[in-house]
Amino acid sequence: MYNKQLLLKLEFLSLFRLVREHYTLKELSSILNIDIPTLSKYTTGTLLPSIKRIKKIIPILLDLVDPVKEIKATLISGSFTFPEMNNILNTKPYLLMWIVSQTLKKLELDKFDKIMTIEGGGLAYATFLAIITNKKVVYGIRDVFIEGGISETYNTPDAEYYSPKMKKYITIPKNSIKRGDRVIIVDDISWSGGTIYTLYRLAESLGAKITHIYLIAIFRDTLEKLKQKINVDITPMIIIPR
Numbered sequence: 001m002y003n004k005q006l007l008l009k010l011e012f013l014s015l016f017r018l019v020r021e022h023y024t025l026k027e028l029s030s031i032l033n034i035d036i037p038t039l040s041k042y043t044t045g046t047l048l049p050s051i052k053r054i055k056k057i058i059p060i061l062l063d064l065v066d067p068v069k070e071i072k073a074t075l076i077s078g079s080f081t082f083p084e085m086n087n088i089l090n091t092k093p094y095l096l097m098w099i100v101s102q103t104l105k106k107l108e109l110d111k112f113d114k115i116m117t118i119e120g121g122g123l124a125y126a127t128f129l130a131i132i133t134n135k136k137v138v139y140g141i142r143d144v145f146i147e148g149g150i151s152e153t154y155n156t157p158d159a160e161y162y163s164p165k166m167k168k169y170i171t172i173p174k175n176s177i178k179r180g181d182r183v184i185i186v187d188d189i190s191w192s193g194g195t196i197y198t199l200y201r202l203a204e205s206l207g208a209k210i211t212h213i214y215l216i217a218i219f220r221d222t223l224e225k226l227k228q229k230i231n232v233d234i235t236p237m238i239i240i241p242r
Contacts, residue, residue: 005051006132007104012054014097015061016042018070021092031064032057067098072238075189075217083217083240085121085188099237100128103186103214106235107133110212112182114138116203118170118195121188125216129186138177140170140199148174152202154194170198179207190218190236193226200230 019028020043025036032039041047049057071088074095078087088095107129115133117126118140130137145151149171177183183203190196196213203210210232217238218226226234 008054010097011101014094017094019061019064071095083189112184112211114183116183116185126186140172154198177206177208181208183208183210184212186214188216193222
């Protein structure tokens with residue numbers, strides 16, 4: 001489905017940049033037995049190790065840092081004091097590369113034609129996945145009717161809204177989802193489950209088969225409520241307690 005060597009390189013580069021937040025080049029040189037000038041080039045991406053060496057280095061790096069904990073910590077604190085993709089993108093964007101690399105490992109088991117998402121942080125996530133898998137992205141726009149679009153009322157499972165503005169519609173381009181399409185839905189953070197549920201209903205009403213839902217983060221109670229409404233596997237990287 002995709003170039004596995006590219007996946008390994010993405011995984012390495014994102015992980016190495018994360019480790020550099022905590023260790024000096026001198027410390028890493030001692031740990032990895034690699035000279036400092038070479039490690040400096042690894043940091044910038046001007047040079048990457050061979051695939052054989054990457055496979056040896058990644059487990060060592062994973063002993064030094066926990067990417068999931070780093071993603072959670074970055075996601076929920078930063079410029080915004082609540083879970084928000086901007087906290088990652090404007091401080092440690094390489095964490096998104098790690099998220100994508102881990103999602104791609106799971107996507108290998110899925111057969112799909114299109115990636116469906118919503119404007120915002122989910123679009124950054126979906127676009128990265130689409131470029132590597134060579135699939136098309138269909139993304140919804142909130143609160144607008146557009147000529148040439150198909151709109152769905154914003155629905156939600158029984159969950160509390162956290163947004164100060166309740167969304168009324170999600171609109172996608174006409175003919176972007178067709179009967180028989182195999183679709184995965186991805187998003188960054190699911191607060192109430194409303195966006196995911198609406199995208200699911202919209203794709204289903206157009207005759208698509210939704211094969212999987214991938215999320216960076218979701219609240220535990222929201223996940224349980226979505227599972228009661230949606231008969232599709234939901235895979236989050238992080239589950240946030242309320």
